[in-house]
Amino acid sequence: MIGGGLAGLSSAVALAEAGFRVRLLEKRPHLGGRAASYVLPGGEHVDNCQHVTLGCCTNLADFYRRVSAENQIRFFDRLVFAAPDGRRGTIAASALPPPLHMAASFAFFPLLGLADKRAIAQALLAIARSGGNPADLEVGGGGSGMTMLAWLEKRRQTPRAIRRFWEVILVSALDEQLDRIDARYGIDVFWKAFLSTRRGYRLGIPRVPLGELYEGCRTALAEQGGEVQLRAGVRGFLIVDGRVEGVEREDGSVETANYYLAAVPQDILPELLPAEVVESEPVFSNLRHLCASPITGVHLWFDRTVMTEPFLTLLDSTTQWVFNKTKLYGASAEQAENGDQYLQLVISASYSLSTRSRQEIIALCLEELRGVLPATRKAKLVKGTVVKEMSATFSPMPGSDRWRPAQKSPIAALFLAGDWTSTGWPSTMEGAVRSGYLAAEAILSDAGMPRKFLQPDLRPEGLARLWAHET
Ligand SMILES: Cc1cc2nc3c(=O)[nH]c(=O)nc-3n(C[C@H](O)[C@H](O)[C@H](O)COP(=O)(O)OP(=O)(O)OC[C@H]3O[C@@H](n4cnc5c(N)ncnc54)[C@H](O)[C@@H]3O)c2cc1C
Numbered sequence: 001m002i003g004g005g006l007a008g009l010s011s012a013v014a015l016a017e018a019g020f021r022v023r024l025l026e027k028r029p030h031l032g033g034r035a036a037s038y039v040l041p042g043g044e045h046v047d048n049c050q051h052v053t054l055g056c057c058t059n060l061a062d063f064y065r066r067v068s069a070e071n072q073i074r075f076f077d078r079l080v081f082a083a084p085d086g087r088r089g090t091i092a093a094s095a096l097p098p099p100l101h102m103a104a105s106f107a108f109f110p111l112l113g114l115a116d117k118r119a120i121a122q123a124l125l126a127i128a129r130s131g132g133n134p135a136d137l138e139v140g141g142g143g144s145g146m147t148m149l150a151w152l153e154k155r156r157q158t159p160r161a162i163r164r165f166w167e168v169i170l171v172s173a174l175d176e177q178l179d180r181i182d183a184r185y186g187i188d189v190f191w192k193a194f195l196s197t198r199r200g201y202r203l204g205i206p207r208v209p210l211g212e213l214y215e216g217c218r219t220a221l222a223e224q225g226g227e228v229q230l231r232a233g234v235r236g237f238l239i240v241d242g243r244v245e246g247v248e249r250e251d252g253s254v255e256t257a258n259y260y261l262a263a264v265p266q267d268i269l270p271e272l273l274p275a276e277v278v279e280s281e282p283v284f285s286n287l288r289h290l291c292a293s294p295i296t297g298v299h300l301w302f303d304r305t306v307m308t309e310p311f312l313t314l315l316d317s318t319t320q321w322v323f324n325k326t327k328l329y330g331a332s333a334e335q336a337e338n339g340d341q342y343l344q345l346v347i348s349a350s351y352s353l354s355t356r357s358r359q360e361i362i363a364l365c366l367e368e369l370r371g372v373l374p375a376t377r378k379a380k381l382v383k384g385t386v387v388k389e390m391s392a393t394f395s396p397m398p399g400s401d402r403w404r405p406a407q408k409s410p411i412a413a414l415f416l417a418g419d420w421t422s423t424g425w426p427s428t429m430e431g432a433v434r435s436g437y438l439a440a441e442a443i444l445s446d447a448g449m450p451r452k453f454l455q456p457d458l459r460p461e462g463l464a465r466l467w468a469h470e471t
Pocket of ligand 1: 002003004005006007008025026027028031032033034035048049050051052053232233234235263264265268295296297389391392393417418419420427428429430431432
């Protein structure tokens with residue numbers, strides 16, 4: 001395995017369970033890839049960026065179970081939204097059957113008007129009645145689909161409905177702006193998370209720094225005689241007559257194996273292959289068409305408690321989410337009262353911040369927090385850090401699915417995993433684990449030991465089930 005992100009880890013654990021002896025080579029000093037944590041010089045454990053999962057992420061949940069990390073994820077049923085003036089609105093499920101389970105809280109949601117709600121309800125109903133496959137998504141030929149914004153405009157959404165509802169959910173779920181999102185991805189988010197089941201929307205947040213979730217992986221590999229090696233970068237694959245014969249490590253040594261899995265990001269893979277192989281195989285040369293989108297994380301430490309909720313979603317702000325890390329990590333009441341409070345802010349599709357300085361970004365976020373968390377006005381900012389990930393995820397642009405390869409590559413003995421391979425899911429932890437399981441299945445099938453790891457989606461419930469069957 002080359003790469004110890006979620007794709008490599010999930011594949012490694014699955015193959016070890018099938019009896020394979022797996023050696024995993026990771027370039028960095030820690031596991032987790034983009035979903036990792038590290039220790040700051042002051043001793044604070046910070047995530048590369050806050051990561052959340054949803055109830056509909058069935059494969060990530062399965063992976064956490066396999067590595068005994070499932071109890072480290074806490075699920076929340078109430079999503080709290082805050083307007084710039086500090087007013088709050090809550091969305092939560094009621095006893096009504098899906099897709100009506102959110103209807104009551106949506107009807108009373110104070111931060112949208114009647115016309116916004118009517119438009120949103122009609123569009124959501126169109127998604128639900130079509131079982132998540134509205135017929136009006138196709139535009140022309142050429143494999144390129146409609147943008148989410150174009151679909152919403154076709155469905156006559158009000159500007160406020162777009163800004164305060166669709167954009168808020170989709171920009172953070174898909175890390176892209178509405179006019180650059182393939183409508184199929186956007187609609188899938190609403191069908192899987194909010195319409196088809198009661199549990200799909202529940203927000204799962206780790207209680208511990210991300211790195212602690214992967215401890216069980218080492219044990220799983222070791223039980224079959226395998227191992228994890230950190231600071232073990234690979235320089236390239238050695239390919240002879242269309243077959244991998246080994247990998248050259250950065251220290252110059254060569255490793256050989258029966259199967260090789262490349263679980264590195266899509267922009268790294270071509271650098272590890274001979275140029276002539278990349279040019280002659282569209283599977284590899286087409287990867288340059290997958291674009292990247294940025295996420296900015298802002299870590300703020302205050303000298304006192306400024307927030308009581310575990311997390312908040314901000315409306316009409318550059319800052320999209322605020323996570324109360326002190327509370328989420330379960331600080332004791334005494335610690336929380338006496339000590340600093342650590343908040344993590346997340347801004348997805350943060351193109352507008354790419355040229356802004358760290359100080360400017362912190363000043364902008366603090367200004368926005370003053371409205372929604374008035375206690376920040378009097379609090380002292382003890383420390384602040386900004387982490388800009390310019391290649392956080394691949395952009396789910398219309399037609400991007402065309403460039404995502406299957407897990408079995410055209411080179412013998414070489415398999416691929418990564419959130420960017422063909423999974424049907426956007427660039428997420430769930431997508432990465434799906435790719436890892438699919439790669440393990442492909443390797444096992446090649447070895448004549450077929451086995452299934454991929455978990456099914458949650459089964460639609462209530463009326464949603466009926467409509468899904470009808471379509
Ligand atoms: C800021 C940010 C916030 C995010 N928030 C969320 C979220 O809230 N929810 C969610 O579901 N997803 C989120 N994501 C997306 C999620 O992190 C990724 O989709 C997922 O982690 C990708 O996993 P992966 O294994 O495919 O790739 P990666 O995590 O990128 O793993 C690839 C690994 O390969 C290693 N590698 C690279 N080159 C070499 C080499 N030559 N030799 C050896 N090893 C090498 C890398 O060091 C890395 O560990 C976020 C991503 C970012 C960046």
